[in-house]
Amino acid sequence: MRNIMKTTIVSVSLILFLGGVSFGQGKILKMSTTTSTENSGLLNVLLPEFKKDTGIDIKVFAKGTGAAIRDGVDGNVDVIFVHDTAREEKFVADGYGTKRYAVMHNDFVIVGPKNDPAGAKGTKDALGAMAKIAQAKAGFVSRGDDSGTHSIEQALWKKAGVPLEKKTMEIVKGGTKATLSFDHPKGLGEWYYSIGQGMGKTLVFAEEKQAYTLTDRGTYLEYKYGRKEGLDLEIITEGDEKLFNPYGVIPVNPQKHPHVKVEWAKAFAEWLVSSKGQGLIADYKIHGHQAFYPDAFPGAK
Amino acid sequence: MEFLLDSILSALVLLWSFDPDLYFVIYVSLKVSFFSTLLSSLLGVPIGFIVAFNEFRGKRAVITILNSLLALPTVVVGLVVYAFISRRGILGILDLLYTQTAMVIGQVILILPLVAALTIAAVGSIDEKYRKTAMTLGATTLETARVIFREARFAIVAAVIAAFGRVIAEVGVSMMLGGNAKGFTRTMTTAMALEYDKGEFVLGVALGIVLLAISFSINVLFNVAQGRTRS
Numbered sequence: 001m002r003n004i005m006k007t008t009i010v011s012v013s014l015i016l017f018l019g020g021v022s023f024g025q026g027k028i029l030k031m032s033t034t035t036s037t038e039n040s041g042l043l044n045v046l047l048p049e050f051k052k053d054t055g056i057d058i059k060v061f062a063k064g065t066g067a068a069i070r071d072g073v074d075g076n077v078d079v080i081f082v083h084d085t086a087r088e089e090k091f092v093a094d095g096y097g098t099k100r101y102a103v104m105h106n107d108f109v110i111v112g113p114k115n116d117p118a119g120a121k122g123t124k125d126a127l128g129a130m131a132k133i134a135q136a137k138a139g140f141v142s143r144g145d146d147s148g149t150h151s152i153e154q155a156l157w158k159k160a161g162v163p164l165e166k167k168t169m170e171i172v173k174g175g176t177k178a179t180l181s182f183d184h185p186k187g188l189g190e191w192y193y194s195i196g197q198g199m200g201k202t203l204v205f206a207e208e209k210q211a212y213t214l215t216d217r218g219t220y221l222e223y224k225y226g227r228k229e230g231l232d233l234e235i236i237t238e239g240d241e242k243l244f245n246p247y248g249v250i251p252v253n254p255q256k257h258p259h260v261k262v263e264w265a266k267a268f269a270e271w272l273v274s275s276k277g278q279g280l281i282a283d284y285k286i287h288g289h290q291a292f293y294p295d296a297f298p299g300a301k
Numbered sequence: 302m303e304f305l306l307d308s309i310l311s312a313l314v315l316l317w318s319f320d321p322d323l324y325f326v327i328y329v330s331l332k333v334s335f336f337s338t339l340l341s342s343l344l345g346v347p348i349g350f351i352v353a354f355n356e357f358r359g360k361r362a363v364i365t366i367l368n369s370l371l372a373l374p375t376v377v378v379g380l381v382v383y384a385f386i387s388r389r390g391i392l393g394i395l396d397l398l399y400t401q402t403a404m405v406i407g408q409v410i411l412i413l414p415l416v417a418a419l420t421i422a423a424v425g426s427i428d429e430k431y432r433k434t435a436m437t438l439g440a441t442t443l444e445t446a447r448v449i450f451r452e453a454r455f456a457i458v459a460a461v462i463a464a465f466g467r468v469i470a471e472v473g474v475s476m477m478l479g480g481n482a483k484g485f486t487r488t489m490t491t492a493m494a495l496e497y498d499k500g501e502f503v504l505g506v507a508l509g510i511v512l513l514a515i516s517f518s519i520n521v522l523f524n525v526a527q528g529r530t531r532s
Contacts, residue, residue, distance in 0.1 A: 005452055064498045064500075066498070066500045066501070067499055092367075099427075144483055144495075145499075169315070169323075170311075171307075171503055172307045172310035172311045180504070184483075189482065193480075195480050196491070196495035197480070197495075197498075208388055220330070246448050298513025
């Protein structure tokens with residue numbers, strides 16, 4: 001009898017102890033977002049302000065857009081904040097998200113070594129620059145991680161008329177065969193490096209190889225001016241509309257995952273597109289440069 | 302359950318389709334692991350043998366240091382080597398970072414202590430009477446060392462296999478120093494990490510199953526080889 005008592009007490013206190021991690025810590029919202037959002041430092045401004053206004057703490061998991069959306073599909077998080085409009089719309093259409101809120105956009109830039117071996121500088125035309133890089137077989141580092149940035153890069157190669165190799169892979173999903181595919185220019189491992197890593201790592205890789213890469217402006221500014229060691233790469237092409245990068249925030253649908261904190265997630269999404277959230281986004285500067293442009297109130301300063 | 306089944310089936314489909322990318326990833330993994338195991342064995346076995354065979358002051362300290370280096374995190378090895386070979390590092394002009402050579406360098410540092418420590422343990426476990434008998438029979442130090450080495454050879458091979466297992470399964474050094482460039486420095490483990498990042502879990506686990514199958518075949522080969530020498 002005493003033994004049973006003992007076991008009960010031990011296990012109850014163990015459960016309380018383990019459970020205590022999540023007890024009494026106030027409101028916590030889990031969010032998966034892309035590495036570029038996290039690396040830009042914007043969240044460090046937004047999240048404390050949001051907490052001040054609502055008392056909700058946000059735990060951030062930064063990964064590629066693919067994995068961030070996957071977290072939403074699996075119900076691992078309450079809200080996702082990503083930049084791949086087509087996949088975001090599919091996410092909502094498939095019933096995994098309640099609604100996509102258009103929050104802001106930033107833009108991509110093509111960066112490369114100062115001496116510009118491909119001679120791609122001096123034009124606003126992103127496609128022309130990409131074509132020149134491919135033609136010169138100057139080094140190019142690709143995210144290659146199925147992220148939003150990677151999707152845009154693949155689209156740019158295609159539109160630039162660079163001959164691509166389509167790579168497909170067969171896997172089994174839900175018991176039936178499915179294929180995964182992605183496109184890349186010829187010359188894999190020679191001049192085209194597909195490294196499957198986040199934006200920051202990709203920039204460092206490009207710097208190391210003195211190669212070109214496609215990056216969001218925020219991460220570039222952060223790496224170029226935000227670190228003691230700087231970044232030995234220059235902007236080659238900027239300002240082309242094709243380099244536009246819209247971000248959306250989507251609460252995970254409680255109909256798929258009843259445990260998600262949809263009310264708080266909705267509060268966060270609405271706060272982001274409120275005049276306060278939009279103003280903070282517009283005011284956010286990375287080393288003196290505006291990095292994000294609010295989309296809900298384009299007029300917000 | 303469905304997830305595991307999907308992964309196993311995907312692994313079979315991948316292997317069966319003779320996907321050139323998959324085989325290249327396997328090839329890079331095996332090549333890099335082979336060279337790092339070879340180099341660390343060429344260095345680590347003699348070091349371990351010399352430490353175990355000789356009596357000297359500070360021997361225990363050396364063994365303790367080697368044993369604690371077994372817990373060396375791959376990320377630490379990666380960072381230190383990175384600092385040396387990146388373009389800003391003192392060996393920057395060699396342009397080593399993000400190459401297979403860089404991966405081998407990191408992995409050798411990672412498993413050298415393992416090979417040395419296990420060799421010391423292997424030699425240490427050989428009964429003292431072998432040494433005494435050899436000496437009594439008038440063997441020179443070198444001949445005695447040969448006898449001991451012969452006795453310890455299976456345990457030393459086991460040390461090398463353990464080292465190979467550690468490098469083929471590690472991801473930190475390969476990712477930080479190799480950079481996971483497709484068709485160049487992507488290995489099975491960095492490919493798995495990438496599939497996780499992409500949210501393609503099935504493919505990630507499928508690669509894991511392939512890795513285990515390869516490791517199993519290599520161990521079977523070693524086993525057969527050992528059985529031959531024993532008889």
